[in-house]
Structure formats: structure tokens, C-alpha cells
Amino acid sequence: MTATATAGLDVEQLRKDFPILSQRVRGKPLVYLDNAATSQKPRSVIDAVGRFYSAENANIHRGVHFLSERATGAYEAVRGRIARFLNASSPGEIVFTRGTTEAINLVAQSWGRSTVQPGDEILVTGMEHHSNLVPWQLLASQTGASVRAVPITDSGELDLDAFDRLLTDRTRLLALTYISNALGTINPVRELVARAREHGVVTLVDGAQAAPHLPVDVQALGCDFLAFSGHKVFGPTGVGVLYGREALLERMPPWQGGGDMIETVTLEGSTFARPPARFEAGTPMIAAVIGLGAALDYVGSLGFGPIGAREDELLAYATEQVGDLDGLRLVGTARRKAGVLSFVVDGVHPHDVSAVLDDEGIAVRAGHHCAQPVMRRFGVPATVRASFAFYNTREEIDALARGLRRVRTLFA
Amino acid sequence: MSSLSELYQNVILEHNRSPRNYRPMADADRHAEGHNPLCGDQLTVWIRTKGDVIEDVSFQGSGCAISRASASLMTSAVKGKTRQEAALLFDRFHRLVTGALAPGDAETLGKLAVFSGVSEFPIRVKCASLSWHTLKAALDRGTAQPTI
Numbered sequence: 001m002t003a004t005a006t007a008g009l010d011v012e013q014l015r016k017d018f019p020i021l022s023q024r025v026r027g028k029p030l031v032y033l034d035n036a037a038t039s040q041k042p043r044s045v046i047d048a049v050g051r052f053y054s055a056e057n058a059n060i061h062r063g064v065h066f067l068s069e070r071a072t073g074a075y076e077a078v079r080g081r082i083a084r085f086l087n088a089s090s091p092g093e094i095v096f097t098r099g100t101t102e103a104i105n106l107v108a109q110s111w112g113r114s115t116v117q118p119g120d121e122i123l124v125t126g127m128e129h130h131s132n133l134v135p136w137q138l139l140a141s142q143t144g145a146s147v148r149a150v151p152i153t154d155s156g157e158l159d160l161d162a163f164d165r166l167l168t169d170r171t172r173l174l175a176l177t178y179i180s181n182a183l184g185t186i187n188p189v190r191e192l193v194a195r196a197r198e199h200g201v202v203t204l205v206d207g208a209q210a211a212p213h214l215p216v217d218v219q220a221l222g223c224d225f226l227a228f229s230g231h232k233v234f235g236p237t238g239v240g241v242l243y244g245r246e247a248l249l250e251r252m253p254p255w256q257g258g259g260d261m262i263e264t265v266t267l268e269g270s271t272f273a274r275p276p277a278r279f280e281a282g283t284p285m286i287a288a289v290i291g292l293g294a295a296l297d298y299v300g301s302l303g304f305g306p307i308g309a310r311e312d313e314l315l316a317y318a319t320e321q322v323g324d325l326d327g328l329r330l331v332g333t334a335r336r337k338a339g340v341l342s343f344v345v346d347g348v349h350p351h352d353v354s355a356v357l358d359d360e361g362i363a364v365r366a367g368h369h370c371a372q373p374v375m376r377r378f379g380v381p382a383t384v385r386a387s388f389a390f391y392n393t394r395e396e397i398d399a400l401a402r403g404l405r406r407v408r409t410l411f412a
Numbered sequence: 413m414s415s416l417s418e419l420y421q422n423v424i425l426e427h428n429r430s431p432r433n434y435r436p437m438a439d440a441d442r443h444a445e446g447h448n449p450l451c452g453d454q455l456t457v458w459i460r461t462k463g464d465v466i467e468d469v470s471f472q473g474s475g476c477a478i479s480r481a482s483a484s485l486m487t488s489a490v491k492g493k494t495r496q497e498a499a500l501l502f503d504r505f506h507r508l509v510t511g512a513l514a515p516g517d518a519e520t521l522g523k524l525a526v527f528s529g530v531s532e533f534p535i536r537v538k539c540a541s542l543s544w545h546t547l548k549a550a551l552d553r554g555t556a557q558p559t560i
Contacts, residue, residue: 349474349476351536351539352420352476352477352478355416355419355420359414359416367452368452381453411428411477
């Protein structure tokens with residue numbers, strides 16, 4: 001039985017949708033295993049962006065001319081597409097940002113600065129990407145609040161007993177990641193959000209790693225905010241999404257001032273547009289938004305059922321092939337994991353591992369993955385991370401295992 | 413030779429395995445910390461000077477093979493040199509790893525010439541030069557350590 005047949009996706013055929021995958025790197029076929037950093041783009045996304053600039057480009061929400069009206073319609077249609085993707089109540093709950101990072105900073109600076117009081121606590125976890133930690137540290141220093149972190153266990157799961165202890169009357173916000181970018185852990189977000197809501201705590205979910213891997217349903221999760229990035233879900237860079245519960249967005253003050261976010265402006269002062277326009281000052285990344293719409297259509301045509309099954313299979317195969325190599329230690333062995341394999345090789349720095357793999361045409365990430373507290377927790381300066389997408393193959397994982405054997409030989 | 417084996421020459425692999433002068437220095441008169449936020453590499457360089465001469469130099473820290481071997485070879489290269497000689501060596505070394513050294517000048521670098529392969533990997537220039545930058549920081553404005 002072939003890998004392709006078991007997962008229900010014709011991977012060989014799908015790979016042809018991604019022009020970049022057919023190239024050779026350093027004389028070898030490219031093996032792209034850095035999908036958690038950014039995913040590759042299908043032809044339909046590349047074409048949608050190209051078509052926008054070739055035939056459709058105009059500024060939106062302004063001109064009363066054909067192109068502008070059409071561009072506005074296309075841009076707003078993607079907002080609706082994203083509302084369906086996240087199962088939001090209405091497109092008005094979808095704010096376009098530059099990415100997950102900007103979405104979280106928006107919440108920290110708009111909701112946070114108007115709500116958080118001295119002595120309040122912001123609860124995060126020890127596995128957050130810096131983008132879901134540093135904005136809260138900044139907010140804490142601006143408001144006199146403090147940041148607490150839920151510790152993680154040796155396998156890379158959240159310590160749920162500690163979570164309950166850390167959730168107190170002082171907690172104002174819970175900000176946690178759905179899937180850890182450094183460990184691959186899938187957190188029990190729905191359950192933790194429910195516990196937080198019992199305490200009246202506002203919740204924000206970092207969905208950057210989740211959006212490409214599993215269906216994200218904000219109503220089922222019950223969260224108040226959720227952020228994700230277009231480029232990790234096979235769309236263009238430079239566009240991301242903030243979902244915000246309507247009642248909260250309505251009460252939030254503007255974050256950045258400028259065009260498109262106002263109602264009336266006089267020299268004495270201004271009144272502001274309703275959400276989501278209130279949070280989208282200036283000309284946005286229109287072409288990237290159009291590309292993101294095409295990316296979600298592409299993902300939708302495959303379905304998260306087959307995508308998830310394919311990725312689970314790749315992860316299981318990689319864990320077996322790579323995890324058993326001599327002198328190799330996996331970092332992050334949670335029971336529920338997405339397609340991320342983080343590891344260290346005894347006596348060899350991750351950068352050297354990555355350089356040897358690169359010579360074999362294999363792209364992995366070496367470093368702290370913008371999650372330095374996770375590295376510190378596991379007592380390593382950095383790890384090597386191979387991360388999978390549905391278009392990866394067993395042969396590519398075999399190449400990774402061969403490359404790692406070469407690392408051991410070279411640095412023996 | 414492939415560019416990878418140019419990068420990881422045997423001398424580099426050997427110095428990575430057993431780095432020279434890898435120890436803290438109790439009687440150092442200066443030290444500095446070096447840090448590469450890109451990869452999390454960090455090292456400390458200690459020096460003891462007498463007048464203008466670097467009498468002793470040592471280092472400790474964590475980093476990739478290139479950064480560790482470079483620190484090891486740096487300490488061997490500058491020990492007993494004057495500040496000016498060390499600065500000149502750093503300048504030549506930096507030109508070597510960035511591919512800006514005139515052909516023929518590599519010999520003047522002695523063992524340090526093994527880092528010539530780095531110029532093919534621009535992202536590794538920082539790894540190779542971290543210990544040198546840290547040495548320079550220690551010489552220029554290193555914290556005077558309290559005498560023990």
C-alpha cells in the first residue's frame with residue numbers, strides 16, 4: 001500500500017500544483033521541510049496575485065470607478081471567505097493585519113491598554129512564540145500588570161494543574177497557542193478557554209500553526225480573539241487575520257490612525273469607523289488578501305480530513321525513522337502533535353546539522369524558533385526542526401534520515 | 413572538494429572537538445560577552461594583558477562548530493601578540509571570511525586560512541567572526557575584573 005493511497009490525497013499530482021517543489025538545490029532535489037516557518041504556494045495563489053496586478057489593481061473603499069469597485073468587492077469577499085473558514089458569526093469580526101504578530105499587537109495595544117489595570121495578570125504559556133509573549137510583556141510594562149506563564153512538562157505538554165492554580169481573580173487575559181511551533185504540541189484549547197471563561201477571563205488563541213493543519217472553529221473554541229498568518233496556510237506573506245468577537249471589537253479604541261478607519265475628520269478631531277474598518281488604517285495588502293482567498297479555496301478543495309490524515313502519517317513515519325537514530329533526542333513528545341519534529345543531535349550544534357542537510361538539498365530550521373523560553377526549559381540552546389505539509393513524501397523523510405546519518409559520520 | 417567539505421575542514425572539526433584555551437581565566441584583567449541572537453550562540457572571552465601585549469586569552473560558551481573552532485583558533489593566533497597585531501589579524505580574517513581578501517594574502521593568516529570556505533556561506537560569517545568581535549570588545553572596553 002502506498003503512502004498516497006492511505007491518506008486519500010494524490011500527493012504526486014498535488015506536488016505539481018507547487019512550482020517551487022520541482023527545483024534542485026545544491027544539485028539535489030529540493031526537500032522542503034521548513035513548513036512551520038512558511039509554507040509553499042500553489043499555482044492558483046501565485047496566479048491570483050499576478051492576475052490582480054495585471055488586470056484588477058486599484059485602491060479599495062475609495063474610487064467610484066469600475067476597477068476600484070471590483071477590487072473592493074474581491075477584497076471584501078475574502079473577508080467573508082475567512083469568516084466561513086473560522087466559522088465566525090459575521091465578516092465584521094475579521095480584521096486584516098500584516099500577520100499573526102501584528103494581530104496580537106493590535107489586541108495588546110487596543111484592547112489591552114484600554115482594559116488592563118495595575119495588578120492584573122496576563123496568563124500565557126511556556127511554549128509561546130515570542131509574538132505571543134513579547135507584546136504582553138510590553139503591555140504589562142505599560143499598564144503595571146504582570147505576565148504569568150503556565151509551565152510545560154518534560155514531554156512538552158501544558159501542566160494543567162499549574163494552569164488551574166495560575167488562573168486567578170487577577171487574571172484578565174489568557175493568551176495561548178493552539179499548536180506549539182517549536183514542539184508541535186496541540187493544546188487542549190477548547191477546554192482551557194472554557195475554564196478561563198468561567199473566571200470571566202478574555203481569551204486569545206495564536207492560531208498561526210493551527211490554521212494550516214486542522215479546522216479552526218472560533219465558535220466551538222469559544223475564544224474572544226484568534227490570530228493566524230496567510231503565509232503559513234499556503235498564501236502570500238504580508239497578510240494575516242485577527243478574529244475578534246464583535247462585542248469586544250465594538251468597544252475597542254483605534255490602534256493606528258489614518259485613512260479608511262475614520263467616519264469624519266476635522267482639524268479639531270475625528271470620529272472612527274466601526275470594526276473592522278476601525279482597525280485597518282491605510283491602504284491594506286490588497287493583492288495578498290486576494291492571494292489568501294485563493295489559498296483557502298485550495299485548502300478547502302483538499303479538506304482538513306485528508307490533510308490531517310496525511311500529516312499524521314508523515315509525522316508517525318518521521319518519528320520512527322528519525323527518532324530511532326543513534327545520538328538523536330526528540331524535543332517535544334506530546335501525545336497530540338502536529339507535523340513538527342524538533343530534535344538535537346549529541347555533540348553537534350543544530351546549525352551544523354542544518355548546514356549538512358542543506359548540502360543534501362534539505363531545508364530544515366535550526367535555531368530557537370522564536371521560542372527561547374522553550375529552549376531554556378529543555379536545556380538546549382537551539383534545536384533542529386523538520387516540519388511537514390501534506391505535499392511532503394516518505395522519500396523526503398528517508399532523505400532526512402540519510403542526511404542525519406551523514407551528520408553523525410562527519411562530526412564523529 | 414564540495415563546498416561543504418571546504419567549510420568543515422579537518423582542522424575545524426578537530427578544534428570543534430577539542431577547543432584550545434577553553435576555560436575561564438581567574439586572573440583576567442578584561443572580559444567580554446559575545447552573543448548572536450540569530451542562533452543563540454553565546455561566548456565569553458577573557459584576556460590578560462601586559463602593556464600592549466595579550467599575554468593570555470581564553471574562552472567558553474556554546475555555539476556551532478564554526479564559531480567554536482574559530483574561537484579556539486583565534487585564541488591560539490592572538491596569544492603573545494600586541495593589540496595592533498591582533499587588530500590587523502582580525503581585519504584580514506574578516507576579509508577572508510567575507511571573500512574580500514586579495515588572493516595570496518591567505519598564507520599570511522597561517523592556520524586561520526582554514527576558514528576560507530565560510531565565504532561561500534554568508535550566513536555563517538557571523539559564526540566565524542563572533543569570537544573576534546568579542547575579543548575586540550574586551551580589548552576596547554572590556555570590564556575590568558576585580559582582582560581575586
